[in-house]
Amino acid sequence: MxxxxxxxxxxxxxxxxxxxxxxxxxxxxxxxxxxxxxxxxxxxxxxxxxxxxxxxxxxxxxxxxxxxxxxxxxxxxxxxxxxxxxxxxxxxxxxxxxxxxxxxxxxxxxxxxxxxYIDGISGLNLTGDMYERAAEELGRFQGRLYAEQPAFLQSLTNLSRVDYMKNFYYHYRSWHRVYDYIRSKDCDFPKHICKMLIDIDDNADEIFQRIEKLPVVLCHKDFWVTNILYSNGNIIVIDWDTAGWGYLGEDITSLLADEADVEHMIEYYQRCIPAYYKGFSEYADILHISDNCIYEMILLAFGYRLVEWYMNATSQDPQDSSGEGLVHLNTLQKIYEMKSE
CATH class of the missing domain: 3.30.200.20 (Phosphorylase Kinase; domain 1)
Structure with a gap:
């Protein structure tokens, strides 16, 4: 201190x-x-x-x-x-x-x-309505800046790069500890979870080509529930140290998958994405976007991270089948289920 x-x-x-x-x-x-x-x-x-x-x-x-x-x-x-x-x-x-x-x-x-000091609701105490409000206000904020293109914003030098998510993914993928684990006989994951992660690897280059066609917006890049406070109907966001240029929808991946409310992940996936695009479309036309890539971005940003978190949790207590490691595995299962939504 x-x-x-x-x-x-x-x-x-x-x-x-x-x-x-x-x-x-x-x-x-x-x-x-x-x-x-x-x-x-x-x-x-x-x-x-x-x-x-x-x-x-x-x-x-x-x-x-x-x-x-x-x-x-x-x-x-x-x-x-x-x-x-x-x-x-x-x-x-x-x-x-x-x-x-x-x-x-x-x-x-x-x-x-x-x-x-903000006296507000945060973390997993956020309700579904609050998640939806956060997504819509984020979209409205990004849409307005995308439409207005403030000159001084273009001149800011200390912004994270637009390819940060891509570089982060390839860095994780090069780490043999997680890459080899999902391909090994010792992996504890159900086969469909392993296949989901391997399929993303196999198609990553093509997926990034699709992502890179999306609008570039100012992203927070750590837009998860602990950094979001709901106060008197307003959204206050803290910890802007990772902020910079990113792709439309990139921040929603953190809202949905970073230490997620696993029980409600599918519901929030269904609610937050339309709310986000509703807010953004108040300022910018996005009707031409038919492929939002949010599902793929969730896996690119959090797939290997969840594998690492699972491995770290279970290596500390391999007998704890109901603890932290299971939460990360259940999060991957919910991401798998999102694809059918």
């Missing part, structure tokens, strides 16, 4: 509260922590110049430098975004948390972002 600097906290609260403060008391609660990132909820009371005590909640996100495969500058992307005009592109119904103060420590390669 990073030490809170009173001066930085005061600067953030001055902007957040719209008042000059003479004193600040605070407590911290770790929300997420690791070797390269740290997120804390900071709460307390601040005293204004006129002696009024004001209670507050604010988030401090600290990010250390690290190199994501194929995207080495992602560690500082949120900082770069918040120093740009990207926030002006959002709406009340689809936005990121407001930023109150930024710091960059060049010597230690560390960013600090003081941002809005």
């Amino acid at each position: 990073r030490e809170i600097k009173a001066e930085s906290l005061t600067q953030a609260l001055n902007k957040m509260l719209g008042a000059n403060l003479i004193s600040v008391e605070f407590q911290t609660k770790q929300l997420h922590g690791g070797t390269v990132g740290d997120v804390q909820l900071v709460t307390g009371k601040a005293k204004t110049m006129d002696g009024t005590d004001v209670s507050y909640k604010i988030i401090l996100k600290v990010q250390m430098k690290w190199e994501r495969y194929g995207d080495p500058d992602s560690w500082r992307r949120e900082y770069d975004f918040y120093t740009s005009n990207l926030g002006a592109l959002f709406s009340e119904s689809f936005r990121w948390p407001e930023c109150y103060h930024l710091e960059m420590n060049e010597e230690e390669n560390e960013t600090q972002i003081w941002m809005e």
Whole structure:
């Protein structure tokens, strides 16, 4: 947990509260922590110049430098975004948390972002209606930017590349641990699951040719339930460090398959894709698109990841047939069932 600097906290609260403060008391609660990132909820009371005590909640996100495969500058992307005009592109119904103060420590390669605390529903507590709303608002956001093509968005330099998903897939496929497993006699998967994954490998080049005909849009690229907050009917999306150019529908793959609500995956697949295209089509004509490739993108983005997660879970406890490993296998089964939808 990073030490809170009173001066930085005061600067953030001055902007957040719209008042000059003479004193600040605070407590911290770790929300997420690791070797390269740290997120804390900071709460307390601040005293204004006129002696009024004001209670507050604010988030401090600290990010250390690290190199994501194929995207080495992602560690500082949120900082770069918040120093740009990207926030002006959002709406009340689809936005990121407001930023109150930024710091960059060049010597230690560390960013600090003081941002809005969102009191909302997230993760697997999201309902089907909330999933659908998130998909529609995402489509509306991407459709508007695709139609308007804001000039400054084209000039942003620290965006992930449009071929990131493709490179990520081929990187995973080159990893013998997962590639060989689904082809081995020791594989625990039903044969139809193995065939589904192998068929994607066999047809990957042709599938990517189809995907690359889709519109290129600004993607979040980590649009999964833990990064989505539903608050008062609005969608607030956090963790923009992977964002950049991608293909129409790419973000929906994360919404549907990344640590999914397995019990409702088919239902959400049926609801979220039409909602997404409904939102997008408010700004851009997509009637000519007959092949959305979302099913294929789900497998390209998450097929081998789910295999890896299954292998990691079962290698830790091979006797646990009802635990985490089974969840990943059931997710693959639901993806298999999506094809008939």
